[in-house]
């Protein structure tokens with residue numbers, strides 16, 4: 001049954017969903033990577049598509065920006081459409097000086113200044129973590145593609161324009177790799193509803209040096225990251241990554 005935010009019918013979404021923030025990226029992923037593509041959602045322009053990747057049923061849905069928006073879509077995907085594997089693919093700002101532009105990061109855990117997981121967890125601090133199986137196969141997929149990945153904590157921020165100047169140093173001092181805006185919410189939704197989740201990011205902004213990737217580079221590195229995410233999902237499903 002359609003939900004308040006998704007017009008898709010039962011069965012329209014696969015049990016595996018890629019989650020870019022930008023709906024146009026969702027369309028780009030479907031057009032570039034999927035076969036037998038169906039357009040399954042356009043409510044609020046949160047574009048959603050379902051197809052196959054090397055024979056594996058897979059969907060992609062633009063979540064919009066921030067934990068509240070991503071939480072709405074992922075909750076409905078899991079509770080109403082039976083999604084079991086959620087993989088966020090997005091960009092981030094690196095807070096470690098050694099992390100260059102276009103680096104690929106796997107979010108082992110997600111810190112946050114959002115209250116959502118405290119609400120879920122009786123007011124206490126919940127350790128929002130990726131699913132280990134998805135993490136392991138994403139590492140394997142990256143190795144097979146010869147791409148270096150950085151594993152560690154990310155920070156899911158409520159404010160893109162945060163007035164606290166010291167925040168980057170605070171994160172870096174605790175070993176956090178990068179800041180983005182959704183992972184902790186998606187991990188919380190997955191924990192609450194028994195789904196598995198992972199976050200794969202590319203560094204678009206170096207917050208220590210102030211460097212940013214160009215629009216062209218942003219697209220190319222985004223594509224590389226999506227390929228790793230999809231190959232990792234194939235491996236997790238016990239399917240070969242080469243030759244289909």
Ligand code: HPA
Nearest residue numbers: 091092093179180181205
């Ligand atoms: N902050 C939060 N999210 C981001 C950033 C950032 O600097 N860059 C890309 N996503």
